[in-house]
Amino acid sequence: MTLHSRDKRYIVNTYNRLPIEIVKAKGSYIYDIDGEKYLDTFMGISVNNLGHNPDYIVDAIKNQLDKYSHVSNYFANEPATKLAELLVENSCAHQVFFTNSGTEATEAALKLVKKYGKMQGKKIILSANKSFHGRTTGSLALTGQAKYQDSFRPLIEDIYHFDYNDIKSLESVVNEDTLGVFIELVQGEGGVTAVTKEFINRLVELRKQYGFLIIADEIQTGLGRAGDLFAYEAYDFKPDLICLAKSLGGGLPLGGLLVSENLSEVFQPGDHGTTFGGNPVSCAGGVAVLEKLLEPKFLDEIKIKGELIKSSLRKLQEKHPSKIKEIRCKGLMIGIELFEEGITLRNKALKEENLLINITSKNVIRLLPSLEITNEEIQTFIEKLDNVMS
Numbered sequence: 218m219t220l221h222s223r224d225k226r227y228i229v230n231t232y233n234r235l236p237i238e239i240v241k242a243k244g245s246y247i248y249d250i251d252g253e254k255y256l257d258t259f260m261g262i263s264v265n266n267l268g269h270n271p272d273y274i275v276d277a278i279k280n281q282l283d284k285y286s287h288v289s290n291y292f293a294n295e296p297a298t299k300l301a302e303l304l305v306e307n308s309c310a311h312q313v314f315f316t317n318s319g320t321e322a323t324e325a326a327l328k329l330v331k332k333y334g335k336m337q338g339k340k341i342i343l344s345a346n347k348s349f350h351g352r353t354t355g356s357l358a359l360t361g362q363a364k365y366q367d368s369f370r371p372l373i374e375d376i377y378h379f380d381y382n383d384i385k386s387l388e389s390v391v392n393e394d395t396l397g398v399f400i401e402l403v404q405g406e407g408g409v410t411a412v413t414k415e416f417i418n419r420l421v422e423l424r425k426q427y428g429f430l431i432i433a434d435e436i437q438t439g440l441g442r443a444g445d446l447f448a449y450e451a452y453d454f455k456p457d458l459i460c461l462a463k464s465l466g467g468g469l470p471l472g473g474l475l476v477s478e479n480l481s482e483v484f485q486p487g488d489h490g491t492t493f494g495g496n497p498v499s500c501a502g503g504v505a506v507l508e509k510l511l512e513p514k515f516l517d518e519i520k521i522k523g524e525l526i527k528s529s530l531r532k533l534q535e536k537h538p539s540k541i542k543e544i545r546c547k548g549l550m551i552g553i554e555l556f557e558e559g560i561t562l563r564n565k566a567l568k569e570e571n572l573l574i575n576i577t578s579k580n581v582i583r584l585l586p587s588l589e590i591t592n593e594e595i596q597t598f599i600e601k602l603d604n605v606m607s
């Protein structure tokens with residue numbers, strides 16, 4: 218039996234697999250069993266942000282594995298402590314709670330917000346339509362997309378949605394009872410749309426007026442992806458809580474909730490916990506990630522590469538005006554909105570050009586290339602996409 222037939226037989230059918238059998242991945246490329254080489258713009262859905270298996274991350278992980286791989290949260294561990302220190306010293310946060318995934322970071326935020334709400338006598342939590350905050354039942358209630366929610370109702374109560382970037386819609390749901398607002402600075406799943414400065418400014422004014430919390434879901438946008446270490450830095454505000462995951466563990470499962478100083482006493486021992494959270498090996502990967510991102514000029518380079526991809530895509534749009542409707546970019550988070558559904562294009566790119574592109578919201582190509590993508594690889598990518606569209 219082939220890998221794909223065994224996969225179909227033995228693994229619960231929740232994912233649509235692409236038809237290649239991977240044997241190796243390095244940098245911007247994936248290699249299959251037949252010796253084919255593919256240019257990858259999925260990057261593990263922004264998990265492998267620094268390219269596949271960079272040596273310094275592999276070394277950091279191996280190094281920690283040789284010492285100890287798990288000790289439980291009865292003990293402090295050096296990699297988790299070091300990673301928390303790096304995150305706190307380079308953000309507006311005061312402390313970190315480590316999780317194993319994005320949805321768990323969202324759950325931790327939800328629990329913290331709910332407990333805070335008990336003290337404040339408030340309970341209404343808001344998030345945006347078309348948002349994505351995870352798939353466990355709590356975070357799913359925040360994920361403002363009926364296609365993910367409908368089979369699982371009733372979800373948790375007291376959560377309402379507003380239209381992203383629509384100030385009137387936000388104003389119509391915010392009031393004295395508003396406890397917290399979850400928001401992505403760039404909606405990833407929702408089609409790669411950045412929040413506007415006006416919207417954030419209004420949200421921050423309303424926070425001041427009503428005293429609610431702003432929870433930034435930076436699971437996808439954080440850690441350099443949107444061009445800054447954290448995407449909130451491009452706006453004029455500080456979130457009260459920040460959710461991280463995806464690339465945080467350098468390819469290993471790891472998430473985190475960054476907590477501001479005024480909320481650092483809300484969770485007390487026993488209020489929340491996870492067996493694997495802060496796993497030393499994942500956190501050793503995370504320390505290597507943070508140290509790379511904090512190298513001088515590293516983040517500036519991301520913006521420059523983002524601009525290069527954007528201008529190259531604009532030229533491609535001029536060449537294929539009936540195919541490309543709009544190009545949206547924030548750092549190296551890039552959306553190409555098409556006039557039609559993207560699945561045929563995706564399959565053609567894979568078969569004919571050995572190019573791996575992801576489609577979200579049916580008609581948006583979502584590119585999450587390596588933050589270390591070279592100018593030459595950008596050129597190759599543009600040529601391949603041009604060929605597919607021609």
Ligand SMILES: *Cc1c(COP(=O)(O)O)cnc(C)c1O
Pocket residue numbers: 318319320321349350351352401405406434435436437438462463
């Ligand atoms: C991926 C993602 C999540 C969920 O993370 P998981 O690790 O899959 O649970 C939540 N929010 C955003 C913005 C994401 O991109």
